[in-house]
Amino acid sequence: MSEKKIFIFDTTLRDGEQVPGCKLNTKEKIELALQLEDLGVDIIEAGFPISSPGDFESVNQIAKTIKNATVCGLSRAVQKDIEVAGEALKPAARRRIHTGIGTSDYHIKSKFNSNREDILQRAIQCVKWARNYTDDIEFYAEDAGRTDNDYLAKVVEAVIAAGATTVNIPDTTGYCLPYQYGDKIAYLVNNVPNIDKAVLSCHCHNDLGLATANSIAGIISGARQIECTINGLGERAGNTSLEEVVMIIKQHKHLGFTTSIKSEQLNPISRVVSDVMRMPVQPNKAIVGSNAFSHSSGIHQDGFLKDALTYEIINPEEVGAAGSRIVLTARSGRSALAHRLQKLGYQFNRNDVDVLYEMFLKVADLKKEVQDEDLKEMSAAYKPEAVTAS
Numbered sequence: 001m002s003e004k005k006i007f008i009f010d011t012t013l014r015d016g017e018q019v020p021g022c023k024l025n026t027k028e029k030i031e032l033a034l035q036l037e038d039l040g041v042d043i044i045e046a047g048f049p050i051s052s053p054g055d056f057e058s059v060n061q062i063a064k065t066i067k068n069a070t071v072c073g074l075s076r077a078v079q080k081d082i083e084v085a086g087e088a089l090k091p092a093a094r095r096r097i098h099t100g101i102g103t104s105d106y107h108i109k110s111k112f113n114s115n116r117e118d119i120l121q122r123a124i125q126c127v128k129w130a131r132n133y134t135d136d137i138e139f140y141a142e143d144a145g146r147t148d149n150d151y152l153a154k155v156v157e158a159v160i161a162a163g164a165t166t167v168n169i170p171d172t173t174g175y176c177l178p179y180q181y182g183d184k185i186a187y188l189v190n191n192v193p194n195i196d197k198a199v200l201s202c203h204c205h206n207d208l209g210l211a212t213a214n215s216i217a218g219i220i221s222g223a224r225q226i227e228c229t230i231n232g233l234g235e236r237a238g239n240t241s242l243e244e245v246v247m248i249i250k251q252h253k254h255l256g257f258t259t260s261i262k263s264e265q266l267n268p269i270s271r272v273v274s275d276v277m278r279m280p281v282q283p284n285k286a287i288v289g290s291n292a293f294s295h296s297s298g299i300h301q302d303g304f305l306k307d308a309l310t311y312e313i314i315n316p317e318e319v320g321a322a323g324s325r326i327v328l329t330a331r332s333g334r335s336a337l338a339h340r341l342q343k344l345g346y347q348f349n350r351n352d353v354d355v356l357y358e359m360f361l362k363v364a365d366l367k368k369e370v371q372d373e374d375l376k377e378m379s380a381a382y383k384p385e386a387v388t389a390s
Helices: 026-039 053-065 079-089 105-111 116-130 149-162 178-191 211-220 242-251 263-276 298-306 334-343 350-364 372-382
Strands: 007-010 043-047 070-076 095-102 137-142 166-171 199-204 225-228
Touching (some): 007 199, 070 079, 070 116, 079 095, 079 116, 095 116, 166 211, 211 242, 225 242, 242 263
Parallel strands (some): 007 225, 043 070, 095 137
16 A cells, blocks of 8 residues: 655744744744754644734745745735735745635624625635746635535535645644544545545644544545644644654555655754743653653553553654653552662662562652662662672
8 A cells, every 4th residue: 555645835934823822033034944844844834924024034045945835824815915925925935825714603793894705706716816926826724624525515616626735624722622623534435526636634722632543533534634743832822733644654554645845853843842942841742742752650660661562552663762760659669670770780689679579669659750869879878888780
């Protein structure tokens, strides 16, 4: 079975920057864009050019700098927005305008005070305006997750006919369950006559913690692009996490998908984004959290020390992590203690370890984590003559 390419559309510099406190200057954006390109990202959404002079400048400078990835600029379905995006992207070797409009009844009635036919015509028109600046046009149907499928299919067919080459199906509010989002993509694949002339894209938010699951459901159903951010940063509860979807695709080879991402760079770029955006990564974050490859349960530690595959499905080196870590706590067992003592250079027999383990538990009940210095003090108290090999 030949693998199907999944295009990775990174929006860390646009949707990720919408996190309160994560504003970047042009220099920081250029540096991150270069790292994203080196990571293997296919499309970099550099910003929203009309939103501010600073964002226009950032998109324009990134367009001048990036050589291989496609540089994308966001716009609303407004002619001036599209003109400004086109101007900002003009220097790019590969440029894309990402334009669109809300299609759910919530947006049509409450946001636009309009009707479905008017929104359909505005959707067609914005794509036609964008064609004056590039042949690579992505249309987004905002709040597609809550849009009636029949109407959504009608919009998708019309914008493809108008020239859209990618159609973004956002679960803007993070409302969909994975089967619902997958069914929505499948409905479009099966009911839009010209769907073969465009790439369907997944843009899922994490309000219910389902962004990654929904994106995977989307590609299984026929989408071929995932929009995501480093560390899952984004509006409100965040976006689909780039590192998660990349490693799901890599781990589950039976799905038949591939990406161009260099997975060994995932942890390094995660740390860079965290530092530059001043947004710490939660310790238990999949793939890039500080505890992602840590083991503290005695049962887990014993199994891991016998065979890492008993409790780890990913080699830490594969994602650029420092390595697996055995954390000594009150939940740890004898095998973990013996392993750490051996690492420190001590040569204790089984009886010694049994005695030391009782001493260890007394210390562990008083501390969140037992450190190497604690073990050295214990060993010295137990057998003053015990010295490490070092």
